[in-house]
Amino acid sequence: MDSHAHAPHAADAHGHAELEIPFTVEIRPDTGLYNGKLGIWLFLASEVMLFGALFSALILIRTSAPNWPRGSDILNVPLATLNTFVLIASSVTVILAWANLRLGDLKWGRIWLGVTLLCGFGFMIIKAIEYGTKFSHHLFPKTNNFFATYYLMTGLHGLHVLGGMVVFAYLAGPGAKMFNTKREQFVNRVEVTGLYWHFVDLVWIFLFPILYLL
């Protein structure tokens, strides 16, 4: 379909003219993308630079330190392993949600979105337990640079998890109304959120060995 033929605006139910941006839903033939998908990939590129800078900083501080504790000696490896599996599981469930919605099954789509949200909750609760234990042992960011990097990187990652959870809660809850009006756009929203969620998962896959095991 040639979308250039679209009029720049179309009237909605209330008679207000709503500006219609081309390729919000349909794919532009020569790029093979809809706008949101390109947008999220670019956003993730900037996120790679953000976490890339933090990992580089960690390497620089660590290699110049006279002694550096082994993560496995002071951090809770079993809990973090559990958390890794929780997060990987949530990456699978978000795909299931997207697949079901694409096939037109709103009920199961929402269920899987809910499960993803629960996995996010699970991750954050386990993380909170870890933080709590460390605080109770008087291990704070200022204790040493190991803990400074640990709290900064896991904290920033936690904020990303939290951000994803807010979006999932919206998509499973009030945002799901869109399924009946603009189905394709809604499914796209789930897809791009899923892409973001995989990235957050991937960051953890890097954080876990670097902070806990090495």
Next chain:
Amino acid sequence: MPKRQLRVGTQWLYVDEAEKLLREAIRIRDEEQRQLHGSGHHQSFISKYIFSTDHKWIGVQYGVTALVFLLLGFSMMLLMRYQLAWPGKPFHPLIAKFLGASNAPGGIMLPEFYNQLGAMHGTVMVFLAIVPLAVGAFGNYLVPLQIGAPDMAFPKLNMASYWCYLPGGLLMLLSFAVPGGAPSSGWTSYPPLSVIATRGQDIWLLGMVLLITSSLLGSVNFIVTIVQLRAKGMTWMRLPFFVWAQLVTAFLLLLAFPPLEAAAFMQLMDRVFETSFFMPSGLVISGTPLVRAGGGNPLLWQHLFWFLAHPEVYVLILPGMGIIAEVIANNTRKPLWGYRSFVGASIFLGFMSFVVWAHHMFMTGMGTVINSFFQTTTMIISIPSVVILSALLITLWGGSIRLNTPMMFALAFLPMFAIGGLTGLPLGLAAADIHLHDTYYVIGHFHYVVAPGTIFAMFAGIYYWYPKVTGKRLSERLGKLHFFGSFIFINGVFFPMFIQGLAGVSRRLYDGGAQYEHAKPVLHWNVFMTVSAFGLLIAQIPFIINFFKSMVWGERVGANPWEATTLEWAAATSPPLAHGNFATMPVVYRGPYEYSFPGHEFDYYPQNVPDPTPPPAPPPDGGGGLPQAAVAQKES
């Protein structure tokens, strides 16, 4: 010479009368189009003017805000220049009262306040004035129009981008009001100084996080818009160079800012949670050992900061080059010389700008091997800038140049940017940098790039596109007054800095170098520069008057007063339709700069005008002859 007349309908009119009539006709047609297509929706004042999602209005919001910040940053500099020229001389009582007794007791500026002004001048100019003006204002307004799009790809994100920028900027200004005043560790915020600085530094960091968020939202939006929303027929090699410049700029902002965001988080943690990312072991401050875990690395901040701040230099200059390219092509009435070289050079510039950052750190003891590497990449990155500048210069050759105000600013840009660029080469060489580092030479160098370089490009752009935004033209007479005043005084401000710098006068000195013996022979330039700076202020008055006066009393123009070829002029009304930009979505048939196209009846061939259908074959009887000329001519 006899005055020529044109026949319009049944009347004979002098050419200037006919032109006036034609303009009026175009204006009425624009008005009709706007009424037909642009007013079918009712928006509240708030959604139309404050939380607007229209890229054109957001562009105007960015532009006006950035111009206010530009004036503010300039005023801070004037206060500093006064102190530099006449150290310890009290200000006028009114200014002293405004600054307050905590900053200027008895009207004499405190050294601490001088440092605050220095840090805030840099921050305001780079992050709140030039980048928002070049990208937020010009980019937002023009990119969708030039590529033939109804709006940006994500209008709501666009709005959010402005509404992160404004609070970020206001927060920065608020830091003057907190105890201890504004941040005073320079716009570079080097630790450990910045970590032990007063509360204002926290506000600076939070402001930066907001500004980085704003630029992130903006850059994603720009790239998606340019990739996805190009009109039919607008292929990559038909994009106006301005759009290319914005695309490369957006990638720089997207990828270079996050490391600074990471660094800002770390500095914030160093300040608030007393971590030691940037704090080395064994630090002693004013005789007291600092109680910290230590083990951090102050150079880490410098690396992360300059990883942003060097690409940022190209964020400052690339949109300016884009504007200059548009203005020069239009006013020489010929295509840009070497369009593909422009595109290639700007992309190469973008890539290279990520591997030159440590040339700001030659004096930190990184070692000769690393110095050599960054010195080499720095020499390489000068090549694409020279390519672009040379191509602009060659474009002038043989053109029938129209010397209007935008063109004068554009022509002045060429030698000014050249001075700025060429004086950068000695700084990029590690050996020469030993002498020049942290002297006024550096200040002269980058101000030549940004002030008579980028800011002149911005002025060229304002004079050039003002008719597009308002439908009225800025006064040429006031414009030329503005230009000549600015051109003379801006050189008076910045050129002596090279002289002082070569003599070894350091930057960031509260008394301008009076305490140093070696500065004595060149110290008298301080008064000259300060007088020039106040002259520069006076030279802006015609611009400010012009800017507001022309909105009301300016000469009304049609859609395309400069007879340009690109879509924002050729396919849209002035101002463009509020809703969707175009009455019908344009289709593009050719490259962006088809001026003086051989065989075409006008000296400009707009991108959206289809090729003429070949003339019908002559009738078989051989008669017919040429069609009657549409407009007859006679001399009186």
